[in-house]
Amino acid sequence: MKEIFPSPPPLVHNQFEAVRDLFAKNVVPSYGRFDLALSHGAGSYVFDVAGKRYLDLGSGIAVCCLGHAHPAITEALVEQSKKLIHVSNLYFTEPQGRLAAEIVKRIGAGKCFFANSGAEANEGLYKLARKFGHDEGRFEILTATNSFHGRTLAGIAATGQDKVKKGFEPAVTGFRHIPFNDLEAARKAISPATVAILIEGVQGEGGVTPATPEYLLGLRQLCDEKKLLLLMDEVQCGYFRTGKFQSFQRILENVPGGEKFLPDALSMAKSLGGGFPIGAFWVRAPFADLLGPGTHATTFGGTPLACAVALKIFEVIERERLDENARKLGEWLKSELERLVENYPTVLKNARGLGFMLGLELAEKVPAFASSDKSASIQMTNRLQQAGVLVIPAGTQVIRLLPPLNLKPQEAGEGISIA
Numbered sequence: 001m002k003e004i005f006p007s008p009p010p011l012v013h014n015q016f017e018a019v020r021d022l023f024a025k026n027v028v029p030s031y032g033r034f035d036l037a038l039s040h041g042a043g044s045y046v047f048d049v050a051g052k053r054y055l056d057l058g059s060g061i062a063v064c065c066l067g068h069a070h071p072a073i074t075e076a077l078v079e080q081s082k083k084l085i086h087v088s089n090l091y092f093t094e095p096q097g098r099l100a101a102e103i104v105k106r107i108g109a110g111k112c113f114f115a116n117s118g119a120e121a122n123e124g125l126y127k128l129a130r131k132f133g134h135d136e137g138r139f140e141i142l143t144a145t146n147s148f149h150g151r152t153l154a155g156i157a158a159t160g161q162d163k164v165k166k167g168f169e170p171a172v173t174g175f176r177h178i179p180f181n182d183l184e185a186a187r188k189a190i191s192p193a194t195v196a197i198l199i200e201g202v203q204g205e206g207g208v209t210p211a212t213p214e215y216l217l218g219l220r221q222l223c224d225e226k227k228l229l230l231l232m233d234e235v236q237c238g239y240f241r242t243g244k245f246q247s248f249q250r251i252l253e254n255v256p257g258g259e260k261f262l263p264d265a266l267s268m269a270k271s272l273g274g275g276f277p278i279g280a281f282w283v284r285a286p287f288a289d290l291l292g293p294g295t296h297a298t299t300f301g302g303t304p305l306a307c308a309v310a311l312k313i314f315e316v317i318e319r320e321r322l323d324e325n326a327r328k329l330g331e332w333l334k335s336e337l338e339r340l341v342e343n344y345p346t347v348l349k350n351a352r353g354l355g356f357m358l359g360l361e362l363a364e365k366v367p368a369f370a371s372s373d374k375s376a377s378i379q380m381t382n383r384l385q386q387a388g389v390l391v392i393p394a395g396t397q398v399i400r401l402l403p404p405l406n407l408k409p410q411e412a413g414e415g416i417s418i419a
């Protein structure tokens, strides 16, 4: 008798094709996407539409800080949505006030403005700086080469990478780039029009490069001396990722003079909502009222729903000491990556980063990558995907590990063993 086999899963395969088709026909093709359609997740894992499981060491580019489908986030969403989702900023709502207080408590005396994304939070910083310098005719913001500040028009002008600017000229005026971690270059670049310096604590898209303590302290002194605002973009490197709430707090811990350091304002987004869109900026006390009524606004900024989720995430991180987890497990991961670099010098060049913001730089001219015109970082990311691990490319030579803050030791071990 003819044996009857269970039918192969053409529908499962077709589902990926079908999803990709929907995108091809209906979605603006502005992203270079991997051939992967994801359907659901649990903790540090996500599953594709064919049911294959991946260890997610990228957490949606440093966003899903509690992993996927965390019950506390679900509960906060459900409970708050039963009460109030949105009312606009014409009115006061308690969750927004409480969330601002939580952020202020962890940084220093000041105030918060809520937005929806990192780029939008940064837009607030640019407007703050322009308002600060307006009456003196100062408006120019210095930012670093290799920086990334988002994809709005001002965001790409602020970003120190040509690839994001190409095709969108003329650029928004008032931004100039200086080499990162070079204090003298910053000093020399200041013009009579300069009003602020904006840097990332750890450059993310630029390849995971932390600012040095000397640079941060030196910039603070320079900005005080020249009456400039020191602005920090903590969108990717902030929110406990390095083991402290903001990256400057980690970079400057145990550094003489570091305890007194504060930027004048900083932006955050990504992990603040664990996947629910929310961005914010914090601004130091003397400048906190610069943007008065009517000067800045956004319809969805700081909705009760977004703020309730963000408040719940703070609670979980504090209760489970996930900052410590990012620090300790991050150190272990980094030492393992360094071991891989030692063992495979023809493929891997360098491991760097802080806590759960790690970069693995690939060697130049890896023979296995020679036959494709895709960058080494994309090819390595593809190979890891095939092996069941998601990582994030940064530029052409670096892959980033930005795992959820609640990654477990055995999951970290699994990632390293697959790599």
Ligand SMILES: Cc1ncc(COP(=O)(O)O)c(C=O)c1O
Pocket: 061, 116, 117, 118, 119, 120, 122, 148, 149, 150, 151, 200, 204, 205, 233, 234, 235, 236, 237, 269, 270
């Ligand atoms: C440092 C930094 N700033 C700003 C942004 C822009 O954030 P968003 O994509 O939420 O606008 C990003 C995004 O990757 C980022 O890494």
